[in-house]
Amino acid sequence: MPNLTTTSFPAASGGAFRRPAAGPPSRTLLRARATTARQGVRTAEQQQQQPTFYELLGISAEGTSFEDVRAAYRRMARKYHPDVSPPGAAGEHTRRFIQVQEAYETLSDPSRRSSYDRALARGVCRLAFSPASRHHHQEQEEMSGWRTSWEGQIAELKKRSTVKDSEENLSWGARMRRRRAEQL
Amino acid sequence: MAEQFYTVASDSETTGEEKAQQTFPDVAIGIDIGTSKCSVAVWNGHQVELLKNTRSQKGMRSYVMFKDDTLSAGVTGGATKEHAHEERDVLSGSAIFNMKRLIGRMDTDEVVQASKTLPFLVQTLGIGVRPFIAALVNNMWRSTTPEEVLAIFLLELKALVEMHYKHPVRNTILTIPVAFSRFQQTRIERACAMAGLHVLRLMPEPTAVALLYAQQQQQLLHDNMGSGIEKIALIFNMGAGYCDVAVSATAGGVSQIRALSGCTVGGEDILQNVMRHLHPNFDSLFAGHTMDRIKSMGLLRIATQDAVHKLTTQESIEINVDLGGGQKVSKVLGRAEFEQVNKMIFEECERVIKQCLHDAKLAPEDINDVILVGGCSRIPKIRSLVLGLCKKADSYASIDVLEAAVSGAALEGAIASGVTDPSGSLDLLTIQATPMNLGIRADGDTFAAIIPRNTAVPARRDMLFTTTHDNQTEALVAVYEGEGKQAEENHLLGYFKITGIPAAPKGAVEINVCMDIDAANVLRVFAGVVKPQGPATPPFIEVRMPTLDDGHGWCGQALAKMYGGNLDLAVLPKKLQP
Numbered sequence: 001m002p003n004l005t006t007t008s009f010p011a012a013s014g015g016a017f018r019r020p021a022a023g024p025p026s027r028t029l030l031r032a033r034a035t036t037a038r039q040g041v042r043t044a045e046q047q048q049q050q051p052t053f054y055e056l057l058g059i060s061a062e063g064t065s066f067e068d069v070r071a072a073y074r075r076m077a078r079k080y081h082p083d084v085s086p087p088g089a090a091g092e093h094t095r096r097f098i099q100v101q102e103a104y105e106t107l108s109d110p111s112r113r114s115s116y117d118r119a120l121a122r123g124v125c126r127l128a129f130s131p132a133s134r135h136h137h138q139e140q141e142e143m144s145g146w147r148t149s150w151e152g153q154i155a156e157l158k159k160r161s162t163v164k165d166s167e168e169n170l171s172w173g174a175r176m177r178r179r180r181a182e183q184l
Numbered sequence: 185m186a187e188q189f190y191t192v193a194s195d196s197e198t199t200g201e202e203k204a205q206q207t208f209p210d211v212a213i214g215i216d217i218g219t220s221k222c223s224v225a226v227w228n229g230h231q232v233e234l235l236k237n238t239r240s241q242k243g244m245r246s247y248v249m250f251k252d253d254t255l256s257a258g259v260t261g262g263a264t265k266e267h268a269h270e271e272r273d274v275l276s277g278s279a280i281f282n283m284k285r286l287i288g289r290m291d292t293d294e295v296v297q298a299s300k301t302l303p304f305l306v307q308t309l310g311i312g313v314r315p316f317i318a319a320l321v322n323n324m325w326r327s328t329t330p331e332e333v334l335a336i337f338l339l340e341l342k343a344l345v346e347m348h349y350k351h352p353v354r355n356t357i358l359t360i361p362v363a364f365s366r367f368q369q370t371r372i373e374r375a376c377a378m379a380g381l382h383v384l385r386l387m388p389e390p391t392a393v394a395l396l397y398a399q400q401q402q403q404l405l406h407d408n409m410g411s412g413i414e415k416i417a418l419i420f421n422m423g424a425g426y427c428d429v430a431v432s433a434t435a436g437g438v439s440q441i442r443a444l445s446g447c448t449v450g451g452e453d454i455l456q457n458v459m460r461h462l463h464p465n466f467d468s469l470f471a472g473h474t475m476d477r478i479k480s481m482g483l484l485r486i487a488t489q490d491a492v493h494k495l496t497t498q499e500s501i502e503i504n505v506d507l508g509g510g511q512k513v514s515k516v517l518g519r520a521e522f523e524q525v526n527k528m529i530f531e532e533c534e535r536v537i538k539q540c541l542h543d544a545k546l547a548p549e550d551i552n553d554v555i556l557v558g559g560c561s562r563i564p565k566i567r568s569l570v571l572g573l574c575k576k577a578d579s580y581a582s583i584d585v586l587e588a589a590v591s592g593a594a595l596e597g598a599i600a601s602g603v604t605d606p607s608g609s610l611d612l613l614t615i616q617a618t619p620m621n622l623g624i625r626a627d628g629d630t631f632a633a634i635i636p637r638n639t640a641v642p643a644r645r646d647m648l649f650t651t652t653h654d655n656q657t658e659a660l661v662a663v664y665e666g667e668g669k670q671a672e673e674n675h676l677l678g679y680f681k682i683t684g685i686p687a688a689p690k691g692a693v694e695i696n697v698c699m700d701i702d703a704a705n706v707l708r709v710f711a712g713v714v715k716p717q718g719p720a721t722p723p724f725i726e727v728r729m730p731t732l733d734d735g736h737g738w739c740g741q742a743l744a745k746m747y748g749g750n751l752d753l754a755v756l757p758k759k760l761q762p
Contacts, residue, residue, distance in 0.1 A: 070414065074438045081613055082642060082703030083600070094642045094703050101640045 052120060053103035061120070066108060073104035211601045212355035212384045213345055214392075214593025217334070217372075219284045219425030219452060220559065222246045222258070223590040224341055226349070227598035230605070232591045235348055237261065239268065243586055244341075247274050247281035248333045250319035250326060259340040271489075275482030277303045277320035277473075280333045282452065284361075285425045287330040287375070288368030290737045291315040295448050298456065301470050303478050303485075312737020323475070331371055335378035342379055356381045357597040359389045359589045361426035362446025362619045365675040366665055366707060367730050384600045385705070388619060390419040390430035391441050392592030393557055393583065395614050397432070398439040399595060400582060403609065415552040416442075417580070420537065420570045421589065422560035424451035429536050431544035431551075437608075441617040443544035443638045445536045449529050451492070451560045459488045461525045462503060462513050480507035487513070495522050496562045523565045530569055537573050543638050548575040555580045557588045616641045622699055622707065624649075625662040625671035626753045634699045637667070641705060646698035648714070648756040652749065655687040660751035661697060661711050662743065663729055676740045678731030681751065682711055684722035694756060 054061045057072040064072075078084060080100055085093035106112045214225045214232075221243035225234045234242045237259055245258035249269060256262050258281075262269040274281060282299060289296045291308035296315050299306045305325050307316040317333075318325035345353050358372060369386050376383050387395075397417055414435040421428045428446040432439045460466045463484060470481045487505040494501045500518040507513065523530070541548065556579045560566055571579060584591075599610055617640055623633035626649055635645045651659060659682045666674025685693055694715035700708045712724035732739060 070435075074436055074440075077438055077440075077615055078436075078613055081615065084613055090703055098642060098644055101643075 053107055053116060056099055056103040057107065061117070066110075069104065069107045073100065073108070076100040076104075210355070211603055212357050212597035213353055214357050214359075214590050214595070214597045215338070215341065216359045216389070216392075216590035216593060217284055217337075218243075218246055218423050219282055219450060220246060220423065221586075222337070222341065223587065224345060225587075225590045225594035226345065227594050227603060227610075230607075231609075232594045234587055234590065235345060237344060245269075245274065245281070246283065246337065247279040248283075248319075248336045249273065249279045250321045250328070251278060252321065255336050257337040257340040259337065259344050271486055272482055275303045275478075275485055277305075277475075277478045280304050280317065280319050280328060280330075282425065283330040283333045283337070285448070285452065286315065286317065287334060288365065288371035289315070292737050298453070301456065301459075301467065301481070303482055305473055312739075312741070320478070331375045331378065334372070334375035338376060338379035338381060342381060354380070354382055355384050355597070355601065357385050357387060357593045357600060358383060359392045359593050360386045361448075362388045362390065362428040362430070362444045363426055363448050364388075365620070366677055367675055367732065370730060385596060387593055387596055388428065388430065388444055388446070388616075389423075389426075389589045390421045390428045390444070390557075391432070391439075391614055391616060392590075392596065393419045393421060393555055393588045394430055394432035394434070394439045394441065394592070395595050395612060396583065396588055396592040397553070397555060397580070398434045398437060398612050398614070399609060401434050402437045402612065406608070416546060416550050417553045417555055418537070418541070418551050418570075418574055419555045419557065420533075420561065420566075421558040422450060422533065422566060423558040424560075426450050427533055427536055427560075429540040431540055431546060437612045438615065439613070440615045440640075441638075442546070443540045444617055444619040445540040445543065446619065447532055447536050449532045453529055454526050454560070454563075455485070455488055455492060457525050457529070458492060458517070458522065459484055461521075462488060462515055462517075463507075463511075476509060480509065480511060483507050484513065491517055492522075495519055496564060519564070526565075530565055533566060534569060534573065537570060541573075548573065551576065553580040555583055555588075557583065557585050559586065561585055616705070618643065618701065620665050621667060621674075622663070622665050622701075624697055624709075624753070625660075625664060626755050628749070628752070629671050631664055631666070631669060631671040631674055632755050634697060635701065641701050642703050644698065644700045646696055646710075649695045649697055649753040650691045650756045651685065651688070651693050651695075652690055652752040652754045654690050656690065656693075656751075657685045657687060658683050658751055659685060659695060659753050660743070660747065661709065661753070662740070663709055663727075672740060676732060676737075677707075677729045678709075678727065679739075679743065680709075680711075680725060680727050680731075682713065682722065682725060685713055686716055686720050688716070691754070691756075695753065 052061070054064075057069065057076055059068055059072045077097065077100065080093045080097040082090045082094045082097065106116050211227050216223050216225075222245075223234060223243050225232050227233075236242050237244050239261055241261075245261065247258045247269075249256045249258075249262060256269075258269070258274075262273075269279075273279065281304075282302060285295050286299060286306070290312045291314065292310055292312050296306065296308060299315075300308065304320065305316070305318040307318075314329070316327060317329060318327045320326075342353055356376060358376070360369065360372060364372075364386075372386060373383050394417065397419070401415060414433050417432050417434060419428075419430045419432065421430075425448070426446060427449050428444070430444050431442045433442055434440075463469070466484075470477050483505055484507055487503055491501045491503050495517070498519075500516055502514075502516050504514045505512070551574050554571060554574045554576045556567060556570060561570075562585065567579070571577070595610070595612065596614070598605075599612060603610060605611070617638045618635055619637060621631070621633035621637045622635040623631050626632040632647065632649075634647045635643055639645070649659075660679060661682060662671065662679040663677045664671050664674035665677055668674045682695060685695070693713060696710075696712060696714045698710040700710065702708070707729045709727045709729055710724055711727075713721040
């Protein structure tokens, strides 16, 4: 198990951030390119300092309830939502709001929060956080959960059983994964 | 100039008043363009004020009357001429109405098909182009477009507001149905531009109601020093043309739209069902649009409208109408029969509510308030159906059925114009959600959703795709919006090609397609090759959507015919992604 983690993870994780220029053609670069297309060059340093979801919402990782997460989200939304941001800061605030939104969506879902917490504990969640790559990020979190711990699998199973298992309910990615699994 | 139209409340201090006067002329007006009736409201400095026309109506019939060289809209209702327009004038073929149902729709659309029984002319070719619409002027059909009709109406509405406040109006917030596609939204914006109005925002109707609800909750909090616990509201809005549902979570002046769903059924469908029920030969009889038939159709319509209205309070209604030409309708219509005739419509409403609750991941028990708005929410069956699904005994009472949406729009107008209120009643924020999936065509004719519906706006999502043929150098990115699993079931918003893809075996190239909805709800699509990297790859492409003008049904077919699967993309299986 641990072997799997080490082999599968660094490629997409912190390593690439620390060596942005020489790094393999990994996610980081791709993403940087995708964002560049619109928002101008965001340097690797900026990405390196990506805050955790907890930092984004301004709450502590320990002992914060669902209500705390929600209240923090509302507080941050009032601060960063482009509708209420000062005219000059709309672009930057929009970016921040999307991050806050992602943080809220992850932390307000118990199973996603627990897999995020596990990733955070291993220090791998600084890996691929960018709103543009939400899907892959989520995917990686899920994969890491499955690979490293039974808890992850159980959490995933629980998540699947709580959210009704209809096709419509699954994310597009999940539907595709399932379809592929069925074909195998 | 400003003094006379302020009714200064006794508690309003001079400072507050001055502030309001300074900001007031720039305040965006709120407009609710209804399929049947329209209303306009403005933040007057301390509250939302609904405007009345010269006939003292707050809800003004939505139509434009074509007569010789003069056009007059339902705002004034012809009151400046010798006589006011009666309903029978509106139904004489000379007036165009229901433009909200027709705007931005193709002639293959079933809503357009259903509009062919209206008194004015709606002609279709069934090939996915704009329908031909014409009004009767001096016994001749004169063509027009829904955008033009709406623009004329808005122009009259704008004049009404300018007359009332004695200063020019420029900015507006319009409410739109949830089911409106992005293409239809551009048509609304165009109509506004034609009328000299700048659209600050198009708000889905139930979210405007949610905003008003948030303000009321905030007010309650101020008065009672309440706890500020998050309240979940289900808003059901059904007017003449559309049915919308939203679930919102409100606390501390922030209303977060958890889910939206909508469909194109409304009072007009109910009316047509009842007309068909009363007159079995309805369709064949009125297909020809001859002068005498237009008149009979108008008479039947008026009688049916009246019956539908009365059935909201009465158990049964007697209909007796002479349609001329020896045709008579005389029937007693009971409420049970009425409900049977419209069974399908009620089922559709039920589906939309269930979907919305499902998408919001909430059970009926989680709902604190059920808000019923729109003309059709007065129908007893609709009320019982919504309340039953939400397991509530009664609906939220402090909201006006017909004025809620426009009031919410006016509130948003004040907020978006940067008006602040000393009492904090404008200290509100709505976090909107996307009403429909946005994605591209991939894996054959499959629709790959990149931004799923009910994603919070602003949003930015991306997805990786790959080529479907060896050495494929070009790929077509066809952007769709909708709920269908197949791309063709959805609205085509636009398309563009990625060219210069480096030659590689199929599946080896990675193409990133990113969708971005900004604060102004503008959709941009970015696409380009992300693997292999290097100078041999083409630059990314940024496209603002929708790019299509008319005939979007036509385009999709033409593309398929021209290119087949040559330019297809496939979703990159996640397994291969690092």
